[in-house]
Amino acid sequence: MDLYIQVLVSGLLLGGVYALISVGLNLIFGVVRIINFAHGEMVMIAMYLTFWLHHFSKLDPYVSAIVIMPVMFIFGIVFQRIVVQPILATSATMKIFATVGVSLLLQNLALIAWKGDFRTVQTSYSMSSLEVFDIIVSIPRLVAFSAALLSIIVLYYFLKYTYVGKALRAIVEDHAVARLMGVNVEKHYILAFGMGTMFTALGGVLLMPFSSVYPTVGVTFTLLAFVVVVLGGLGSMSGTFFAGLFIGVVESIGGTFVSPALKEAIYFAIFVLVLLVRPQGLFGKGKGSEEVGLK
Amino acid sequence: MLAIENVDCYYGDFQALRDVTMEIREGQIVALLGPNAAGKSTTLTAISGVIKYPSGRITFEGYDLTHVKPEKIVAMGIAHVPEGRRLFNTLTVKENLELGAYPKHARARVSDTLEQVYALFPVLQERTNQQAGSLSGGEQQMCAIARGLMAQPRLLMIDEMSLGLSPILVKQMFDMIRRIAESGVTILLVEQQVHHTMEVADYTYIMEKGHIMLSGPTQEIAGHAHVKKAYLGM
Numbered sequence: 001m002d003l004y005i006q007v008l009v010s011g012l013l014l015g016g017v018y019a020l021i022s023v024g025l026n027l028i029f030g031v032v033r034i035i036n037f038a039h040g041e042m043v044m045i046a047m048y049l050t051f052w053l054h055h056f057s058k059l060d061p062y063v064s065a066i067v068i069m070p071v072m073f074i075f076g077i078v079f080q081r082i083v084v085q086p087i088l089a090t091s092a093t094m095k096i097f098a099t100v101g102v103s104l105l106l107q108n109l110a111l112i113a114w115k116g117d118f119r120t121v122q123t124s125y126s127m128s129s130l131e132v133f134d135i136i137v138s139i140p141r142l143v144a145f146s147a148a149l150l151s152i153i154v155l156y157y158f159l160k161y162t163y164v165g166k167a168l169r170a171i172v173e174d175h176a177v178a179r180l181m182g183v184n185v186e187k188h189y190i191l192a193f194g195m196g197t198m199f200t201a202l203g204g205v206l207l208m209p210f211s212s213v214y215p216t217v218g219v220t221f222t223l224l225a226f227v228v229v230v231l232g233g234l235g236s237m238s239g240t241f242f243a244g245l246f247i248g249v250v251e252s253i254g255g256t257f258v259s260p261a262l263k264e265a266i267y268f269a270i271f272v273l274v275l276l277v278r279p280q281g282l283f284g285k286g287k288g289s290e291e292v293g294l295k
Numbered sequence: 296m297l298a299i300e301n302v303d304c305y306y307g308d309f310q311a312l313r314d315v316t317m318e319i320r321e322g323q324i325v326a327l328l329g330p331n332a333a334g335k336s337t338t339l340t341a342i343s344g345v346i347k348y349p350s351g352r353i354t355f356e357g358y359d360l361t362h363v364k365p366e367k368i369v370a371m372g373i374a375h376v377p378e379g380r381r382l383f384n385t386l387t388v389k390e391n392l393e394l395g396a397y398p399k400h401a402r403a404r405v406s407d408t409l410e411q412v413y414a415l416f417p418v419l420q421e422r423t424n425q426q427a428g429s430l431s432g433g434e435q436q437m438c439a440i441a442r443g444l445m446a447q448p449r450l451l452m453i454d455e456m457s458l459g460l461s462p463i464l465v466k467q468m469f470d471m472i473r474r475i476a477e478s479g480v481t482i483l484l485v486e487q488q489v490h491h492t493m494e495v496a497d498y499t500y501i502m503e504k505g506h507i508m509l510s511g512p513t514q515e516i517a518g519h520a521h522v523k524k525a526y527l528g529m
Contacts, residue, residue: 163393163402166386170394173383180343180377182369182397182446235385 002134007256008249009135015248016145017203019241021221022228023152024200029226030172030235031192034084034095038103039225040218042197045106046072046204047213048114054121061121062143065205069198076197080190088189103222110215118212126209144206149241151199156237168192172235200225220264227271233280296321296481297342297373297450302351304334304341304505311337312348313506319450319498324472324482326496326513328489328526334505335485336378339452342483343375344368355450370398374448378455378485380439384428388419388438391427395445404447412441415474433464440471450481457488469495489526493517501526 025039049068053059059067079102087098120126128139159165170178171188179185224247232243247267254266297319304312311334319325327335340346342353344365353360360368369375374395383391392412396405413420416437422430427438436456443451453472457465469491476482476495486492493499499516501509509516516522523529 163397166390166394167397169386169390170383173385174381176345177377177381177383178394179365180345180369180375181394181442182366182401183394184364184366 003256006135007252009137010141011249011252012245013138013141013145013248014252015245016148017206017244018224018228018248019244020148020151020206021200021203022225022232022240022244023155023237024196024198024203025225026229026232026234026237026240027155027168027192027196027199029229031168031196032080032084032088032189033175034088035092035099035226036084037096037099037222038079038106038218039200040220040222041103041106042072042076042200042218043204043207043221044110044213044215044218045075046201047208047211047217048110048119049201050205050208051119051121051213054123061123061205061208062147065202068201068205072201073194073198075201076194077190079197080193084193085186085189103218107215107218114215116214118214120212121208123209138210140209144210147206148203151202152237152241155195155199159237164188164191169235223264224267227267231271231274296356297483298354299338299342300352300354302338302341302348302353304337304346304348311505312341313504315351315502315505315507317500317507317510319481319483321449321481322476322479323497324476324484324495326492326499327483327485327502328487328492328499329502329508331487333502335502336454337505338502339375339454339483339485342368342452343373345375366398369446369448370400372447372449374443374446374451376439376443376451376453376456378458380435382427382430382435382438382442385426387424388427388430389423391438391442392419392445395442396447398446401445401447405445408445408447412444415444415471416441433460433468436460436464436468437471440468440475444475444480448480450483451475452483452485454485455487456484457486457491465491493527 021043025036028034028036046068049071050061050064053064053067054061083098083102087094125139130137130139130142159169167178167183168188170181170183171185175185228240228243228247231246232239250267250270251263255263258266299315299317302312302315303310315338327338329335337346341348344360344363355371355373358371383394392409393405396402396408401408418434419438419441422434427435430438440453440456456468460468465488472482472484473495484492484496493513496513499511499513500507501516501522509519509522517527
């Protein structure tokens with residue numbers, strides 16, 4: 001019994017970070033309507049930044065988030081201006097080619113600059129854990145989950161109650177009418193890209209104390225984030241959060257009881273099954289799945 | 296107030312507007328009537344800056360709108376209620392209305408305007424926290440018009456307001472248009488519902504195949520042989 005609870009808790013904690021990375025994608029995908037295949041590379045860059053800041057200036061990973069988040073916000077804006085803006089009006093295939101290209105470019109630049117080694121950050125708390133009723137809870141994973149949850153709540157309230165947030169949600173639904181209301185859509189595209197990249201980067205930072213970074217680490221995150229966003233529904237932060245937890249738990253259960261090598265295959269199988277039954281996603285309103293061509 | 300001069304407009308090779316010239320005077324209700332695909336909606340999207348026109352020009356109170364972006368045109372005082380309501384369905388009624396007041400000058404007075412709009416459409420106040428997508432067709436149309444009014448426009452353009460509404464509702468909506476006009480807002484109505492529209496409109500334009508066929512004070516237009524035969528069924 002304890003094993004089951006242990007697996008569930010580990011899955012939920014990891015799922016929180018998945019949710020945060022996916023929330024970033026949801027903002028970008030929902031608002032700008034671009035299938036960004038370089039999304040995982042944002043996580044990769046943030047993880048490397050965390051590693052190098054710790055390596056050279058002994059900056060604690062959590063403290064480094066204060067530096068990395070604004071840097072990645074700007075990175076997102078630059079990415080939007082240079083890569084995305086010129087191809088916004090083109091076909092979905094064009095966007096896939098362009099962002100896959102950027103993804104490969106970033107992976108290989110990372111390989112040239114930093115080699116293929118797996119790099120980890122050793123902190124005093126990396127191995128520490130709590131024991132609650134015989135369940136072991138890793139401290140850095142608990143911190144990651146809590147920070148992810150807090151960030152998602154902040155973003156939720158931002159989207160719910162500020163004028164900018166309402167405009168972003170309006171653009172997710174109908175950007176042409178949002179423009180008729182007087183919303184400067186292009187400005188909001190830039191903002192959504194910056195914010196989405198920033199939250200995604202925070203996910204990468206939070207992962208660093210208990211995982212390792214290497215040039216292709218982002219690939220799994222790109223696919224994972226798309227699964228989570230489509231399951232959770234475009235534009236729905238709460239849906240993304242629960243879908244993130246769901247995928248975390250599925251991965252944890254699959255990795256423990258089936259085979260660690262098959263954990264991704266398992267959640268992709270569930271993803272396909274869910275879309276067969278509910279093409280709009282588990283919590284979706286019928287938009288995400290058609291955008292990625294699954295409907 | 297608004298002048299459209301010799302505007303041509305194309306969708307690819309298809310010419311949607313041919314040498315369109317119209318004038319809308321302050322304080323009037325102006326009707327733009329015509330069959331499907333005559334270019335009525337295109338005219339509205341050209342005014343609100345959504346589509347570009349290679350020749351001709353549109354001016355609003357003397358300002359040339361030709362190269363002005365849609366978001367600036369709303370801020371100048373022209374609100375466009377698009378065909379088919381196009382509400383933000385997953386947002387609440389109140390959020391939809393707040394977005395209508397997005398331009399700076401309107402946002403500064405959003406709570407006052409909201410009160411006025413709720414006084415005009417009490418049912419929207421009852422539904423304020425409901426998702427706009429859950430409203431009935433008539434309520435959605437009211438919400439769409441109310442959202443347009445939230446921008447505090449001086450010119451309100453409404454595209455196919457009566458589409459898909461019951462006859463009773465259509466009559467109510469036209470009464471509402473009169474009240475809005477009496478409060479000092481100039482109105483441009485694009486309609487296929489000819490009878491009701493001609494009852495409220497001061498001035499009427501008839502558009503066919505992208506061209507203004509006829510224009511004049513509504514009473515004159517209603518007496519015209521072509522209009523009687525093709526539009527009024529007499």
